[in-house]
Amino acid sequence: MKRRAFAVALGLSLATVGVTACSSGSSPAGGSNTIHVLVYGDASNKVEKQIVETFNKTSKVKVVLDTIPGADYQSKLNTIINTPQAPDIFFNWGGGSIQPYVKADLLLPLDDMIASDPGLKSNFLASVFNTAVIDGKSYGIPMRGTQPVLLFNNKKVLADAGLSVPKTWDELLNAVTVLKGKGVTPFALGGGDQWPTLMWYEYVFDRVAGPELFQKALSGDKSAWESPESKKALGMLKQLIDAGAFGSNFDSVKFTDGGSPALLAKGRAAFELMGSWAYATQQDANPDFAKNDLGYSNFPSVPGGKGDPADVVGNTNNFYSVLKKTKHPQEAAAFLKLMYSDEFVKAQLAIGNLPTTTNTEQFLSTSASPEYSKYQYDLVKAAPSFQLSWDQAYPPAATTPIHTAVQQFFSGKLDVDGFIKAMQALPAS
């Protein structure tokens, strides 16, 4: 009797597992004749899909494109990178974002591939390519567009206020006063996301102290944060915050959910400091505004500052890195070669991304917004320094502490010394 009950129970539970196993939707990296490519899910996926189709037309080994929605990309990647579900090729930001994986010996150095096809290196702008070089070895191939941070503006609001685009810090301060008088928030800021706030630090620190200060800090010299330049930059930010340049509710506003772009588009704010992708965001969400009233400029210069006013900060590009465990390194190399093909460049330009290949320039006129693409291309090409975003330059473990410190200084919870201490406490790279 007992035995029978047991058999039945066992049968039932096995049936359960069987049923549910069958009904579960997707299967993991299955066939051995595929290469899984994992990318950050957003509007740019259109091009990635197109390139994958092109590749699959001629290749026996097929590429499968997997996407993860933006906000969780880094954590999901980290989740699977050392499991059987890991992709063969994945999207990243170069720099600190792949450092832990290099350290864990998961990534394939691309130098052999480059040796057999030098074009994998020579066809890209060197300043960009080098972002994914770690300890002298190349680990990434640029695969989207460069994303400098620009100061976007609402032309109509500026015209109504009788202002022009600020070229210097003093003009910027003046604009704040005038706009406040008009009841317009000078700068839209998605403080709820925290990283938009960080962009202000990146530019002000660069303009005041030049790119060297941050490089020094990143390489482990914590005294950089308490240097006079650092304190001066923080003082200038504080002055801006206290003048109400960002309004008072920026910590409740986000860029990612479309909040701060809407403020700019609806004329409730005059400027927004944001990555170049904001152009595409506006085109998507507020097409009329993007067409008629969206202006952009480089960050103003700071008189007496050490930084070159032509410097830019932002994401140099995104990269494809290859995992060591891939079974198809040759096909992976063939896939990566497409990242400097004419088709790739044209497709990226068509959706407003700006690739960083040497042949980009000849196709600029085919861009969705040629004027904007040309502006960015010239800006990046002429920039003496292109600083990778701080939160990408440091390894992922430092991201949260950086964002927290940046937010707390803006909200007044940390003073200058508190901020310096917080930055000095970051895990070194």
Add this chain to the structure above:
Amino acid sequence: MSALSSVSASGRRTRTGRRSGVGVTRPGLVWAVPATVFFLLFAILPLVLVAVLSFTSWDGVDAPTFNGLDNWTKLLHDPVMTQSIWLTLVLTVAGVVVQTPVSILLGVWSAGYQRNRAVLSAIFFVPLLLSATAISVVWRAILDPNFGVPSQMQWLFGDGNLMGSQSGAIAVLTFVGMWQWTPMHALLYQGGARAIPQVLYQAAAIDGAGKFRQFLHITLPQLRNTMITSMILMLVGGLTTFDTVLILTQGGPGTDTTNSAYYMYQQAFKSFDFGSGSAIALVLVVVATLISLAVVRFSGYDKMRSTSEGL
């Protein structure tokens, strides 16, 4: 539910009733095996692992390596951790203090059998139908300072910077928690109130006690057991508040609403410090288990003999 605060007669019957006669076949332990194995595998094993992992360093990439008490000493000296415990307490206590009176009033009110109450109750309990995710998402949209309700009700919300200050963010979390949970607790109290014998009220009325005094001297004392159940549920719920924090404030501004559950998530899945995350989780487990033991002891769940007693 109607049996909530009265140990039901049918329950007693089993206990005091005749012991089973000879020849009654009983199921063997094998009947319990599938569920037990399944539960051990997917609930108890992780529970053991969380303790193990809390003594390791693990970034999710390499294999975990033991690092002794490192995570624990780090947590002891981590101001964010200390603050997160304090915040967890504040959020939990605020939840209990705000939700209890509202649920009691609502529950007692809806216990009446009048038609208008029945109709209104149907509306009152709608928040029950929404998931925590949906509720948080809705309130996030409603409370947006520029495009939500605050922009149209500035007399009430000012500049709408609700998530920009610690007190504002805590108030929002407490309010949304109340919106989410009050209907459930009100249902508990509704059941409790309906189980109060009408004789008590009739006797009090004869003595000349008004409605208010009846509420104070009969309803409230009779609801004592319900209150215990409800508060314990609130405590456990408050302790583990996560969805609302993730969606409404992301623990911000800064770390101002980073409660322990959210900090655990952040340490483990954002900063990839799974060891520290596990240590925080273990603290949660210990506290939750203590509360669970209290549940069992206070309510006598394990001795319970009837259908929805204690629910």
Add this chain to the structure above:
Amino acid sequence: MRRRPNYLAGLGSLVWLVLVGFPLYVLLISTFRTRSSYSSEGPLSFPEHLTLQNYVDDFSNGFGQDFLNTVIVTVSVVAIVLLVVPPLAYAIVRARGRTISTVFRVFLLGLAIPAQAVIVPMFYVISKAGLYDQLIGIILPTAAFCLPVCTLVLTGAMRDITNELYEAMAMDGASPWRVFWQLVVPLSKGGLSSIVVFSALQAWNGFLFPLILTQSESTKVITLGLYNFQTEHGVDVPGLLSAVVLSMLPIFIVYLFARRALVQGLMGVGGK
């Protein structure tokens, strides 16, 4: 007996009506207005033109797939619960000995283990088992975390079955198997419907396990879809809120037709 109105509670109920009705008004009305009407006129005004476009858009944005995944997860979780809990509850109520009461205590302790507390090792176990980013990887832990409450509810229901009935069955020489099917299951229908509703709700509304244990479009469930929608296009409030309405629709239908069973199940939800 009819009681006179209770003014104190009546006042509270009025306040609550506003607190519940107001957001529900915003929620519903926003789903029928265009995005531009929402951002220019604000959420409170009544829109000039009503539209169903937001609902249509939700489906072209993949809500159908999310819905299907959620249905699969929900049905599977309920199936597992129905397969393992009734035999367990039967054993707890009828079997003799210390082992079975220890088993019961283990499940009772499980009552207060918050899912958050074990999410890190759960993630470890699921990814080691190769179940990461598959629906089964959500189904198994979700079902496991339904067991304590379901066991408690069902044992409660089964204890109401009197000894006399068991003895009558025993007279006929019935095996435990027959007793289970012909006596225990039919007489604990109320408890069974409660645990079905409870576990279905847990699965339908579950968020943490999907958040941590899945990542692809093809395995996305509704709650995760709402979260992603909010983090990516939160400014499209009408689209977001119509997805919220769609997500609660099945539960609302159950609420209309089987209110009692739903409420019973919901009370169990509170137990977590």
